[in-house]
Amino acid sequence: MQRLQFLYAVTFLAVVGFQSCSKDFLDKKPISESLPTDLNAESLLTGAYNGLYDEYYTSDFMATSDVRSDNCYAGGDNPNIFELDRFTETPVNQLVQRDWGYIYKNIKNVNVILEYVPAMKDSRLTDQRKAEILGEAAFLRAWHYFNLVRSWGSIPIITTAPDNVAGTFAPKKPAEEVYQQIISDLEFALPKVRATVPNKGVISKGAVNALLAKVYAQKPNPDWTKVAQYCDAVTALGYDLLPNYTALFDLSAKNSVEAIWEIQFDGVQHENWITGMMTPWMWGDWKKFYIPTHDLEKAFNDENDVIRKNASIRHANTSWTDDYWTQPVALVNKYPDPSAKSNTHRLRYADILLLKAEALVEGNKVAEGMDIVNNRIRKRVNLPAKTAADQAAARLVIEKERRLELAFEGHRWYDLVRTGRAIAVMNAQKDGNGNSLNYNVTNSKLYFPIPQDEIDRNPNINK
Numbered sequence: 001m002q003r004l005q006f007l008y009a010v011t012f013l014a015v016v017g018f019q020s021c022s023k024d025f026l027d028k029k030p031i032s033e034s035l036p037t038d039l040n041a042e043s044l045l046t047g048a049y050n051g052l053y054d055e056y057y058t059s060d061f062m063a064t065s066d067v068r069s070d071n072c073y074a075g076g077d078n079p080n081i082f083e084l085d086r087f088t089e090t091p092v093n094q095l096v097q098r099d100w101g102y103i104y105k106n107i108k109n110v111n112v113i114l115e116y117v118p119a120m121k122d123s124r125l126t127d128q129r130k131a132e133i134l135g136e137a138a139f140l141r142a143w144h145y146f147n148l149v150r151s152w153g154s155i156p157i158i159t160t161a162p163d164n165v166a167g168t169f170a171p172k173k174p175a176e177e178v179y180q181q182i183i184s185d186l187e188f189a190l191p192k193v194r195a196t197v198p199n200k201g202v203i204s205k206g207a208v209n210a211l212l213a214k215v216y217a218q219k220p221n222p223d224w225t226k227v228a229q230y231c232d233a234v235t236a237l238g239y240d241l242l243p244n245y246t247a248l249f250d251l252s253a254k255n256s257v258e259a260i261w262e263i264q265f266d267g268v269q270h271e272n273w274i275t276g277m278m279t280p281w282m283w284g285d286w287k288k289f290y291i292p293t294h295d296l297e298k299a300f301n302d303e304n305d306v307i308r309k310n311a312s313i314r315h316a317n318t319s320w321t322d323d324y325w326t327q328p329v330a331l332v333n334k335y336p337d338p339s340a341k342s343n344t345h346r347l348r349y350a351d352i353l354l355l356k357a358e359a360l361v362e363g364n365k366v367a368e369g370m371d372i373v374n375n376r377i378r379k380r381v382n383l384p385a386k387t388a389a390d391q392a393a394a395r396l397v398i399e400k401e402r403r404l405e406l407a408f409e410g411h412r413w414y415d416l417v418r419t420g421r422a423i424a425v426m427n428a429q430k431d432g433n434g435n436s437l438n439y440n441v442t443n444s445k446l447y448f449p450i451p452q453d454e455i456d457r458n459p460n461i462n463k
Contacts, residue, residue: 041117041125041133048113048140049201051106052263053270056099058344061410062290063095064151064448069412069422070429071296071403072332073324076289087426087445091452100152100451106144108162113137115161135192136203139211142185146215149178150414153447156461157181171463172450179219186212195237200255201264201343209233210260210347213355218418224362231356234260239349245381246311248348249334251341260347267341287320292330294432296407305404307381312407324431334408345409350377354402361394369394373401395419417446 051057063081066072074085080096083089089096114137117130141159148155155178156170190208197204213230216223242248242258255262265272292313300309315328322329335342353376360369366388374385378401388394402415416422422441429437455461 040122041113041120041130044109044113044117045133045136048106048109048137051102051109051140054102054106056102057263058272059289060095060099061147062408064099065410065413066408067290069416070293070425071407071412073291073293074289075291075322076287078289081289087439087441089448091449091455093448093451096448097451097453100148100454103144103148104158107141107158110137110141110144111159112161114141114159131192132194135189135208138185138189139193139203139208142182142189142211142215145178145182145185146211146218149175149182150218150417151448152450154178156458169458169460171460175220179215182215183212186215199264200259200262203261206234206237206239207261207347209237210352213352214347217355217358218414222362222418224359227355228359228363231352231359234349234352235356239352241349241353241376241380243380245307248345249311249336249342251337254343258349259343259345260349260352262343262345262348264343265341267337267339272335272337272340272342272344285319287318287322288331290332290408291322291324292332292407293429294324294330295429296403297330299400300404303383303400303404305381305383308404308407312404332408348409350405351402351409351411353377354398354405358395358398361391361398364391366391366394369398373397377401377405422446 062072063074063084067074067081067085072085074081080089080094083093084095091097114134117133117137120130145155145157154172154174157173157178158168158170159181186208189203190205190212193203193205193208195205209230213227213234216226216230238257239260240257242253242256247253248256248258253259254264263272264270297309297313299305300313310333312332312334313330314333315330317328335344353372357369357372357377360366360372370386370388378385386397388397399415399419399421403412406412413422416425423443423446426439426441429439431437450461
């Protein structure tokens, strides 16, 4: 039934998109008269959630974050991923083009919900449930725009449904305006979504507060008071760390007390492709697309961080050779389920605790920030306390803790960009033999270029 509803939603949106390009767009019937009788707000929301299983969110999300950073090399045989790894991508890079398309398609689907669900008359739809649907949709739009602005910087903002010609050829807006739109959507969502949800794949108040904390930390002019406020709001909802770090990635720990929002995979309708792209468990012994770096393994070793290293990286002899590793090759170990049922963490409590620690340090409360690092994050993995003589030292401690705690979860590149450390860190990268990787990162390479197909389609994109 869920699949059927999704097909209805896709069909509806395709029809609406076609109509918007037709000559008689001003003579269309009201959208409520165009809906199939069994297509309702719930099925539209199902379609919006299904967008989280496209290629961007199930595979490319890693290429644009951990592979882009010092956590992963590009493996496999895809030249487009090699370009992202080496900072040589152009507007015709296929991943840059398709990911832009995927995310804006998801935004289009959400815009339909936000524009037309308020006026829907359906006896099955209570006012409370309607509000929840709108809140979840607003969060999803904020999430999609958050990923666009983090990867591309200045981008178009489209908040109208596909049959509304306004915004079809929208110009780029500066990042500050995009973040304001994101915050507006999240503030709209917060009072509407549920505090308790059936599983952690559904948007909750915890997810909204957590994303607000991340947004206020990532925006060009961070607001650390707001970061701390929303981190505290997450804590107040009862989230906590699991006692066992390794258990976080077991099937038995799906939707745990540490999970704030995680994408649900069942291995049948929705498979976790990242399992196959990175790990040795799925799709046979073929060359993996995302390979841990020597630098990341060294960072684990320097801390004697055995627990998190073993949960994140394993070495195995393979039938294929790698450009960076001799046998045994380093492989990602964080999604150890060959049936592709492992959920993917998008927001989890350790991330929020470390953001709270960072907010305290930025507020010159270094001791309090280090207390979170030492007695919450490091203590769980049996590591001794770190010391920091001043704010600058504490910043580097937290940066490293975030890297080791959240490796292969899609955070590292964005952390480096927001802290202003991306250029220095990436240009210092060396291979396993100590040779420079010559990334030659500059400010102009911190964000992807606007895709060529968008430039060709949209005459206003650069106005």
